[in-house]
Amino acid sequence: MNGTFYVIGVGPGDPELLTLKALRLLASCQTLVVPKGHEDGNSTALAIIEKVVPLAGKEIIEIHFPMKKIRMSAAPDPDVDAAWRRAADTVISHLRTGHNVAFPTLGDPAIYSTGFYTCQTLLELAPESRTVIVPGVSAIGACAASAGVPLCQGDDMMAVIPATFDNERLTEVLNSFQTIVLMKVHRVMDRIVRLLTEQGLLDHAVLIERTSQDTERIIHDLTTVRQDELHYFSSIIVRRR
Amino acid sequence: MNGTFYVIGVGPGDPELLTLKALRLLASCQTLVVPKGHEDGNSTALAIIEKVVPLAGKEIIEIHFPMKKIRMSAAPDPDVDAAWRRAADTVISHLRTGHNVAFPTLGDPAIYSTGFYTCQTLLELAPESRTVIVPGVSAIGACAASAGVPLCQGDDMMAVIPATFDNERLTEVLNSFQTIVLMKVHRVMDRIVRLLTEQGLLDHAVLIERTSQDTERIIHDLTTVRQDELHYFSSIIVRRR
Numbered sequence: 001m002n003g004t005f006y007v008i009g010v011g012p013g014d015p016e017l018l019t020l021k022a023l024r025l026l027a028s029c030q031t032l033v034v035p036k037g038h039e040d041g042n043s044t045a046l047a048i049i050e051k052v053v054p055l056a057g058k059e060i061i062e063i064h065f066p067m068k069k070i071r072m073s074a075a076p077d078p079d080v081d082a083a084w085r086r087a088a089d090t091v092i093s094h095l096r097t098g099h100n101v102a103f104p105t106l107g108d109p110a111i112y113s114t115g116f117y118t119c120q121t122l123l124e125l126a127p128e129s130r131t132v133i134v135p136g137v138s139a140i141g142a143c144a145a146s147a148g149v150p151l152c153q154g155d156d157m158m159a160v161i162p163a164t165f166d167n168e169r170l171t172e173v174l175n176s177f178q179t180i181v182l183m184k185v186h187r188v189m190d191r192i193v194r195l196l197t198e199q200g201l202l203d204h205a206v207l208i209e210r211t212s213q214d215t216e217r218i219i220h221d222l223t224t225v226r227q228d229e230l231h232y233f234s235s236i237i238v239r240r241r
Numbered sequence: 242m243n244g245t246f247y248v249i250g251v252g253p254g255d256p257e258l259l260t261l262k263a264l265r266l267l268a269s270c271q272t273l274v275v276p277k278g279h280e281d282g283n284s285t286a287l288a289i290i291e292k293v294v295p296l297a298g299k300e301i302i303e304i305h306f307p308m309k310k311i312r313m314s315a316a317p318d319p320d321v322d323a324a325w326r327r328a329a330d331t332v333i334s335h336l337r338t339g340h341n342v343a344f345p346t347l348g349d350p351a352i353y354s355t356g357f358y359t360c361q362t363l364l365e366l367a368p369e370s371r372t373v374i375v376p377g378v379s380a381i382g383a384c385a386a387s388a389g390v391p392l393c394q395g396d397d398m399m400a401v402i403p404a405t406f407d408n409e410r411l412t413e414v415l416n417s418f419q420t421i422v423l424m425k426v427h428r429v430m431d432r433i434v435r436l437l438t439e440q441g442l443l444d445h446a447v448l449i450e451r452t453s454q455d456t457e458r459i460i461h462d463l464t465t466v467r468q469d470e471l472h473y474f475s476s477i478i479v480r481r482r
Contacts, residue, residue, distance in 0.1 A: 009378075009382070009386075011260070012376075014262070015261070016260065016261045016262035016265070017260050017261070017262055017376065018260060018261055019252070019257065019258050019259060019260050019261075019378060020256070020257045020258070020259055020260075020261070020264065020293065021255070021257035021258055023261065024257070052261065069395075069396075070394065070395035070396070071395055071396050072394060072395040072396055072397055072419065072482060073396075108378070108379070108382040108385075108386075108392075109382075109385075109386060109391075110381075110382050110385030110386060110390070110391050110392040110393070111382070111391075111392050111393050111399075112393050112394065112395075113391075116391045116394065117394065119389075120391075131389070133385075133386035133387075133389060134386060135253075135258065135378045135379075135382040135383045135385070135386040135453075136378060136382070137250075137260060137349070137376045137377060137378055138349070138376075138379060138382055140351075141250070141349040141350075141351050141352070141376040141377070141379055142376045144349075144350075144351030144374075144376070145250075145349075145350060145351060145374035145375060145376040146374075148360075148372070148374060149351070150350075150351050150352075150354075150357045150361075151349075151351040151352050151401075152351070152352050152353050152401060153311065153313060153353065153357065153358065154310075154311035154312055154313040154353075155310075155311070155312050155313060155403050155405070155406070156313055157400065157401065157402040157403070157406075157414070158352075158400070158401040158402075159398065159399070159400050159401075159418070160392075160393060160398065160399040160400075160401075161398045161399075162396055162398070164396070165396070165398075172417075173398070176413075177400070178313065212376075241313060
C-alpha cells in the first residue's frame with residue numbers, strides 16, 4: 001500500500017475559501033472520491049472545487065452517503081455504515097495500486113464531516129494506511145465572519161451543539177456559555193425561536209444560511225423565518241455579550 | 242471614506258493554509274497593518290504571509306498588541322485598549338485616503354483574535370467604515386487534523402474554553418461535553434494534567450503545540466511535558482469517545 005489518503009476540507013461554499021494546500025493536493029491526486037447526500041443528486045464538495053481545481057483526466061468517484069441522523073451512543077444506521085465501508089473499500093483498492101486519493105469534504109473535516117468517518121473506517125479495515133487530514137475553513141468561522149460576530153474573545157467560552165437536542169439540554173448550554181453555535185437548525189427552527197424568546201436571547205441571535213455562498217442570507221430577526229424554507233446549511237450564533 | 246478594512250484569517254502557521262481569498266486580498270491591498278505580541282519582536286502573521294504574498298512596495302505598519310489577559314466582564318487593560326485604538330486610528334486614516342487596508346490575523350478572526358477587537362474599535366470610532374472579515378483555518382481545526390481526532394461527529398457537543406478557568410468550572414465542562422478544547426494551556430499545564438488525571442481523562446487528551454508549523458509537536462502522554470518549555474501556541478483536545 002503506497003498511496004496516501006487525503007481528507008481535505010474545502011471550506012463552506014465559496015471556492016475562494018479553499019486553502020493553497022487543498023488546491024495543490026486536489027490538483028495532484030489522480031483519484032478523487034467525492035461525497036453526495038442524494039443518490040441522484042450532485043456532490044456539493046465537487047461543485048465547489050470544480051471552479052478552481054483542474055479536473056480533466058482525473059478519476060472522480062461519487063459516493064452516496066445517506067443523510068440520516070447519527071447518534072454516537074448507538075450503532076450507526078446500516079445504510080450509513082454501508083456507505084462508509086463502500087467509500088473506505090474504494091479508497092483502499094486505489095491506495096493499493098500506489099495512487100494517492102483525495103476526499104474533499106465541506107467545511108473543516110473535524111466538524112461533523114463525512115470525511116472523518118470514512119477515514120476512521122478505512123483505518124479500521126486497513127490500519128497500515130497512510131492518511132492525512134487537511135483542515136479547512138469551518139462553516140462556524142465563516143458564519144461568524146459573515147455576521148460580524150466574534151465567537152470567542154478574552155475569557156469567553158464557546159459551545160457548539162446540534163439544535164436537535166431537547167430544550168432542557170439546550171437551555172443549560174445557552175445559560176452557561178457566552179457564545180453558542182446551534183448547528184442543523186433547519187428542521188427545528190420554530191422550536192428554537194420559541195426557546196430563544198423564552199430565554200430572552202432572541203435579540204442576541206443571528207441566523208446564517210448558506211454561509212459564504214452567493215445565496216447567503218444573514219437574518220437578525222429570527223421570527224421572520226419560515227422553517228420549511230430553510231436550507232440544510234443553516235446555523236444560529238447566540239452571543240450573550 | 243472610500244477604503245475597505247479587511248480582517249483576514251491567515252491560518253495557524255503553515256503558509257499553505259492561507260485561503261485563495263486571503264492571498265488575493267493581501268496581494269491587492271497597498272497597506273498592511275500587522276499585529277505583533279512583543280514591542281521588539283516580529284509579527285507572526287507577517288512571517289506566515291511573507292512566504293506566499295509578494296510584499297515589495299507595500300506599506301507595512303507593525304502594531305504592538307501587549308499580550309495581557311483580557312476579561313470580558315471587566316474594562317480592558319489600558320495598554321491593550323490603547324493598542325486597539327492606535328490600530329483603529331491608523332486604519333481609519335488610511336481608509337480616509339481611499340486605500341484598502343488588510344489586517345492579517347492568526348487562525349480564524351472570530352476565535353480569540355486581535356483583528357476582531359481592532360475591527361470593533363474601528364466601528365465604534367468610525368461607524369460608517371466598510372469592514373469585511375475573511376474567515377481562516379482555525380488553530381482548533383488544525384489541531385484536530387494533526388492529531389487525527391474529530392471535534393464533533395453525529396450528535397456530539399463541543400466546548401472551547403480557556404484553560405485558565407478554575408478547576409470547578411473546567412470539571413463541569415469536561416463532564417458535560419464529548420469534546421473539550423482547552424486553549425492557552427501553556428501557563429497552567431501542570432494543574433491541567435493533575436485535573437485530567439483526577440477526572441480519569443488523561444488517556445483521552447492530546448496536546449498539540451505549534452499546530453501546522455514545522456516545529457509542531459503532538460504529545461499523547463501529557464505527563465511527559467514540562468510546563469516551562471511549552472510554547473504559547475499550545476492546545477489540548479479532550480475527547481471522551
